[in-house]
Amino acid sequence: MQQKVRLVFLTNDFSLPALMITDLYKGRWQIELFFKWIKQHLRIKAFYGTSANAVKTQIWIAICVYLLVAITKKRLKIEQSLYTILQILSVSVFEKMPLLQAFQSAGHSKEGGNICK
Known part of the structure; x- marks a missing residue:
């Protein structure tokens, strides 16, 4: 069963289309996951x-x-x-x-x- 979920993304750049904003958030999340991996595995203090x-x-x-x-x-x-x-x-x-x-x-x-x- 697939549910429709409405997500709200905040931005101050109103000239970009909504799909571009979601792609930017998705890219940022990948960066966050990469740094989380670095902290957990590479032990850089x-x-x-x-x-x-x-x-x-x-x-x-x-x-x-x-x-x-x-x-x-x-x-x-x-x-x-x-x-x-x-x-x-x-x-x-x-x-x-x-x-x-x-x-x-x-x-x-x-x-x-x-x-x-």
């Missing part, structure tokens, strides 16, 4: 620079790191979540050891089970 270039660079670096970890997770068949993997990597960043060993020494087996007592 603060920007080190305030220029547009500095912010874009930091976001791109965070996305690249996220993707590299996702690729590593898939290729090594690591069962832990990306969040867990990032946590383990953040505490063992300066240790020189194979990745799988880092996960096992952190109390996790390759299958994802917790082996800590």
Whole structure:
């Protein structure tokens, strides 16, 4: 059963047609969802620079790191979540050891089970 719902969008640009205003709101919502994803997954707490270039660079670096970890997770068949993997990597960043060993020494087996007592 499809219901007709009337939506009201506020604007101060009365020269644009209503369909264009709804498309702009839809685009803005996609931007909001993108930044929500960034906050949830990339863990950027603060920007080190305030220029547009500095912010874009930091976001791109965070996305690249996220993707590299996702690729590593898939290729090594690591069962832990990306969040867990990032946590383990953040505490063992300066240790020189194979990745799988880092996960096992952190109390996790390759299958994802917790082996800590």
